[in-house]
Amino acid sequence: EAQVTQNPRYLITVTGKKLTVTCSQNMNHEYMSWYRQDPGLGLRQIYYSMNVEVTDKGDVPEGYKVSRKEKRNFPLILESPSPNQTSLYFCASSYGPASGYTFGSGTRLTVV
């Protein structure tokens, strides 16, 4: 089944403790992206990647890192999480504009 898989689905952590949210797609998509979703703000893009070793900042990149060493994987790294990074995070991938994005199921992160 074609899908984007994110792990974990839920995560509670403490301020300053480094964490990684994994994202993997099995559709051979070149484009991958990370979003955060907050009530009333819709989706805000954190980082995106057009291909292996090609990443770029989105609208809200501060406090986040990404890497794209393989086409299928695009992990999101929070080196020193803070409470304002408490949010619902989505990974997405795309083949092209007419196919739209395929989204993962989301990771709900709480930083205390």
Added chain:
Amino acid sequence: GEDVEQSLFLSVREGDSSVINCTYTDSSSTYLYWYKQEPGAGLQLLTYIFSNMDMKQDQRLTVLLNKKDKHLSLRIADTQTGDSAIYFCAESVTGSNYQLIWGAGTKLIIKP
């Protein structure tokens, strides 16, 4: 900069038609999209319309595009309880095959 606006809530009676509206600012957008997010899930592509079209119909869904007014609408005929979700409008960024600008989402509430 570019912006996409939607109302935050829409309430309709079961069996009626729902019309969700969206306005956008980038007149050069090539693709405009509607995504659906059910509770606890990621977003899924409902439909899209190419900028040279005025209307697209797919079963119970009708998308209308008014390029002059930069207005996009999604009509859901015979609304059912399963249509309860948040609906996001998005426009493609000029010159990019992948980047999208998102609205904040409209929560569709179905009354029995």
